[in-house]
Amino acid sequence: MFKEERTDYxxxxxxxxxxxxxxxxxxxxxxxSVYRLMQYTLRxxxxxxxxxxxxxxxxxxxxxxxxxxxxxxxxxxxxGFEAFxxxxxxxxxxxxxxxxxxxxxxxxxxxxxxxxxxxxDCSGLPLLGETVCxxxxxxxxxxxxxxxxxxxxxxxxxxxxxxxxxxxxxVKPKE
Amino acid sequence: MSTLDQATEAILSLLRGQTPNVLLEDDVCxxxxxxxxxxxxxxxxxGFAEAQDFIFALSxxxxxxxxxxxxxxxxxxxxxxxHLRHLTWQTQQVARGDLSQRVDFLGDFSEAFNTMIEALxxxxxxxxxxxxxxxxxxxxxxxxxxxxxxxxxIQTAFLPNREEMAAHxxxxxxxxKPKDVIGGDIYRFNSIADRFLIAVIDCTGHGVPGSIMTMIxxxxxxxxxxxxxxxxxxxxxxxxxxxxKRALNQHHSESPSDDxxxxxxxxxxxxxxxxxxxxxxxxxxxxxxxxxxxxKGDKQPIGYKRSNVSHRYTNxxxxxDSPMSLYMTTDGLLHQIGGSRGFPFxxxxxxxxxxxxxxxxxxxxxALLEQALESYRGDEPQVDDITVLGFTIAGRRGRRxxx
Numbered sequence: 137m138f139k140e141e142r143t144d145y146x147x148x149x150x151x152x153x154x155x156x157x158x159x160x161x162x163x164x165x166x167x168x169s170v171y172r173l174m175q176y177t178l179r180x181x182x183x184x185x186x187x188x189x190x191x192x193x194x195x196x197x198x199x200x201x202x203x204x205x206x207x208x209x210x211x212x213x214x215x216g217f218e219a220f221x222x223x224x225x226x227x228x229x230x231x232x233x234x235x236x237x238x239x240x241x242x243x244x245x246x247x248x249x250x251x252x253x254x255x256x257d258c259s260g261l262p263l264l265g266e267t268v269c270x271x272x273x274x275x276x277x278x279x280x281x282x283x284x285x286x287x288x289x290x291x292x293x294x295x296x297x298x299x300x301x302x303x304x305x306x307v308k309p310k311e
Numbered sequence: 312m313s314t315l316d317q318a319t320e321a322i323l324s325l326l327r328g329q330t331p332n333v334l335l336e337d338d339v340c341x342x343x344x345x346x347x348x349x350x351x352x353x354x355x356x357x358g359f360a361e362a363q364d365f366i367f368a369l370s371x372x373x374x375x376x377x378x379x380x381x382x383x384x385x386x387x388x389x390x391x392x393x394h395l396r397h398l399t400w401q402t403q404q405v406a407r408g409d410l411s412q413r414v415d416f417l418g419d420f421s422e423a424f425n426t427m428i429e430a431l432x433x434x435x436x437x438x439x440x441x442x443x444x445x446x447x448x449x450x451x452x453x454x455x456x457x458x459x460x461x462x463x464x465i466q467t468a469f470l471p472n473r474e475e476m477a478a479h480x481x482x483x484x485x486x487x488k489p490k491d492v493i494g495g496d497i498y499r500f501n502s503i504a505d506r507f508l509i510a511v512i513d514c515t516g517h518g519v520p521g522s523i524m525t526m527i528x529x530x531x532x533x534x535x536x537x538x539x540x541x542x543x544x545x546x547x548x549x550x551x552x553x554x555x556k557r558a559l560n561q562h563h564s565e566s567p568s569d570d571x572x573x574x575x576x577x578x579x580x581x582x583x584x585x586x587x588x589x590x591x592x593x594x595x596x597x598x599x600x601x602x603x604x605x606x607k608g609d610k611q612p613i614g615y616k617r618s619n620v621s622h623r624y625t626n627x628x629x630x631x632d633s634p635m636s637l638y639m640t641t642d643g644l645l646h647q648i649g650g651s652r653g654f655p656f657x658x659x660x661x662x663x664x665x666x667x668x669x670x671x672x673x674x675x676x677x678a679l680l681e682q683a684l685e686s687y688r689g690d691e692p693q694v695d696d697i698t699v700l701g702f703t704i705a706g707r708r709g710r711r712x713x714x
Contacts, residue, residue, distance in 0.1 A: 218404055218409035218411055218412070219409075219411040221411075221412075222411035222412050222413070223411075225412075225413075225415075226413075229415060235415060235416055237393070237394075237397035237400075238397060238400045238401075239393065239396035239397055239400055240396070240400060241400065249396075251393050251396075251397065253390075253393075253416075265381070294378075294380070298380070298381065299380065299381040299382075299383060300378075300380070300386075300389060301386050301387075301389050301390045301393070302389070302390065302393045304393070
């Protein structure tokens with residue numbers, strides 16, 4: 137199903153499987169450290185094999201695919217923008233992904249400044265002096281692309297790993 | 312000052328809340344340990360200066376400054392800054408009417424904000440309910456008005472034909488002015504050969520109940536007239552009383568209706584110059600040669616449980632030798648509140664009006680009376696239905712107003 141040679145993406149939400157059936161005793165959750173173990177070892181290998189820029193690009197692209205599927209399967213795309221953001225905030229909170237907050241928005245231009253606190257990917261990481269939430273950048277872009285039908289540039293400007301207390305993303309439509 | 316003293320003084324300045332000048336690292340380039348001390352002190356001075364600017368802006372409520380990057384002196388303030396920016400955005404959303412937002416993990420403020428949003432949501436629900444109820448009321452009101460307007464069409468059609476009246480009367484006017492769209496006043500006109508019967512009726516109430524009563528009163532009067540003829544108005548009233556009481560089942564003590572009417576009725580033989588008037592609480596005003604004579608109706612009304620069905624109403628015979636103007640009015644005119652002291656228009660004022668204007672053409676009298684009434688009423692609302700009927704009989708000696 138998954139491991140054949142190809143150039144297109146085929147991930148479906150159903151590929152996540154029936155977790156309730158598969159993990160009747162351990163349940164659907166795990167530790168954040170386990171998630172990070174997977175992400176950062178994968179990133180390490182990607183960097184060593186393909187370089188930093190390519191690795192970052194792969195993580196952004198994967199995040200975008202995840203965001204798109206997340207939006208398709210867990211969010212109501214019929215809602216108005218404010219209600220959609222409220223639902224997204226609630227969903228990210230209930231799934232323990234992070235605390236999404238909006239700092240600024242210009243609906244006419246579709247430009248936003250978002251913050252994510254207690255982020256799944258980075259909050260609590262040692263000080264690295266650089267932003268690391270490439271996957272989050274893609275995730276946000278994927279959600280907004282699927283909701284609006286437009287492509288977005290999402291840039292992380294502050295990150296826990298760069299020494300800030302919250303991750304801050306500038307979002308604007310792709311030119 | 313020694314290099315160590317410079318560094319010490321710089322740190323003490325920072326502790327006093329003052330930003331010192333950056334230390335010149337060239338002064339200690341020959342000592343690696345002192346150079347590191349100067350670099351660290353300068354980094355502290357820079358971080359302190361950034362922190363001071365940022366915190367000052369924050370204390371002034373200025374949120375559009377970006378927090379200094381990689382500055383750990385103000386980590387908690389950066390959190391506060393981010394929270395305040397978010398809360399500002401949330402508040403702007405609420406001001407725009409978006410009540411889907413909520414605040415999480417901001418301690419007491421979260422609870423207060425979310426409680427406020429919940430209260431606003433409830434208020435919006437109540438407003439929507441009120442708006443819906445208001446729309447239903449408006450719709451119901453429109454239906455009622457439509458219904459009343461159609462009722463007015465029917466009630467107006469029930470009134471006498473003016474052309475028929477004009478064919479029998481030398482000159483006349485009618486003021487028919489219900490308090491609402493429809494009302495409890497009515498006037499009637501019937502003619503047989505050269506004789507005619509003219510009546511003014513004031514039924515119980517006004518609006519819809521009053522108008523229903525006018526239908527009963529009008530058709531009952533027609534029936535009474537058919538039963539006893541035109542010549543004897545008192546007999547017509549007695550018959551009318553019987554018919555109305557029967558129509559409203561007032562001969563049964565348990566009948567819910569205790570309604571009735573006042574009426575003034577004239578049987579007129581113009582050629583003979585003779586008018587027979589009978590009234591039930593409505594008077595006839597006869598004007599001739601500048602004098603007004605009021606002929607009061609009986610105190611016995613028509614209908615109502617208390618009226619006596621055996622009561623013989625009084626006929627008043629008026630012989631008209633010279634042109635005479637005759638008037639009947641319902642109490643809506645006489646009881647209309649107005650003037651500087653809010654007194655009723657009153658009978659004396661009405662008689663005064665008749666003395667002044669009785670000889671004028673009836674159309675002119677109508678205009679003057681309406682003008683006098685409106686002027687007297689001023690800003691007061693109309694208190695009751697108003698009907699005034701005036702007509703002229705030329706009398707046996709000839710006609711006063713040529714057609």
